[in-house]
Amino acid sequence: MSSPLSEIIALAAQLIALDTRSSRSNRALAECVVSALPGFAIERLDFTDSDGVGKTALVALRGQAGGCLALSAHMDTVPPVGWTRDPFRPAVEDERLYGLGSCDMKGPMAAAIVAVRSLPADRATMLLLTCDEETTKAGARRIVSESRMLKAHPPAGILVVEPTDLRPLRGHRSDVQFTATARGVQAHSSTANGLNANIALIPFLSEMRDLHLALRTETRLQDPSYVPPWCDLNIIVDNHGTATNITAPLATCRMKFRYSKAIDPAWVIESVEAAARRNGLDLVVRQVGTPPELPVDHPFVQRAAAVTAASPDVGAFGSDASQFATVAPTLILGPGSMEQAHKPEEFIALEQLERSIAIFQRLAIEQPMVAG
DSSP: OOOHHHHHHHHHHHHHTSOOBTTSOOHHHHHHHHHTOTTOEEEEEEEEOTTSOEEEEEEEEESOOBSOEEEEEEOOBOOOOSOSSOTTSOEEETTEEESTTIIIIIHHHHHHHHHHHTSOTTSOEEEEEESOTTTTOHHHHHHHHHOHHHHHSOOSEEEEOOOSTTOOEEEEOEEEEEEEEEEOBOOBTTSSSOBOTHHHHHHHHHHHHHHHHHHHHOGGGBOTTSSSOBOOEEEEEEOTTOOTTBOOSEEEEEEEEEEOTTSOTHHHHHHHHHHHHHTTOEEEEEEEOOOOBOOTTOHHHHHHHHHHTOOOEEESSOOTHHHHTTTSOEEEOOSSOTTTTTSTTOEEEHHHHHHHHHHHHHHHHHSOOBOO
16 A cells, blocks of 8 residues: 555656646646546646647546635746756655656645545545746636636635745745847948847846845835845846847847735836836836735634644745635645755655645645535
8 A cells, every 4th residue: 555655756756757847738747637636527728828839727626515725736847957867857865856846846736636635535625736837827827717617616725835845825925027128220240230229228227227226225115024025126138149240139138026915016117117118118017916915813824834833934936826816815835945946956855745745634624614
């Protein structure tokens, strides 16, 4: 008879072996997950992303009572940059499971699946399994806007099983993403026939540097509940492979602004929009949900603190909780450490995977039910 940990390792290994970078289709992994959920009603939400790639989000339900606890995980991963081992070959070494997504978050997803399928038969439970969490949150958006199963059986609480070292996070930052584009004319740089797009982008970048520094120094723009307290503005610049002897025809600045619930992002958005107008740049602004944050005394937070024997906190990263918080009170809690996420040689401790089973099950069982 297999142990819960061996079941988690076996399922996580299957998931890790499938390449589900956000740029790839996740449908083979979705089918693997469906096969791991016998006795569950499954709703598939299929769509094609903006790059023409087929994606699938899943809602799985066992039981008919309303007001159950839903567990959520995402199926996509970041690209494997800097790895020395094969990122798609799972391996157990030194009480750790290695592989791309082992921590963020195929290991936690496997733990959630094993936990809910072994709950008592009379306990209704739900899984919300998303895609594109690492990029656009498109899977969670689809579930919230389109899932008939979610609307017919709304959960009383949602647990997003991102790696938190099994410490309950009552909230986290969300973000606004900006893409500013300057256009020029390509020509040999020795001639007078070109127009370098960077000439328009450089003064915009100077203003963004000032905004970046203001966010880090002005206390009115900070939230001391978070570490670090400042709202981050991360700036990425791209000339799309242009050589140094060519006047750049295209210059792109992409930025992610992270902010907490206590911070109004309007001032930053207006500042970026005004700078783009002044410098004649095209600007696309995409706001990714709102920062989810429950009060410390919320019953869901208090139950999670009691079950884990850990004080609730807030996190600087983002997750699908920014979408699901509009559906039900949402908490972030899962095995693994964010220190391992998005890094080469990613791993998750087996001890945390094993402990997560009892935590997930207790939270599901102690969730007050509503007659359906």
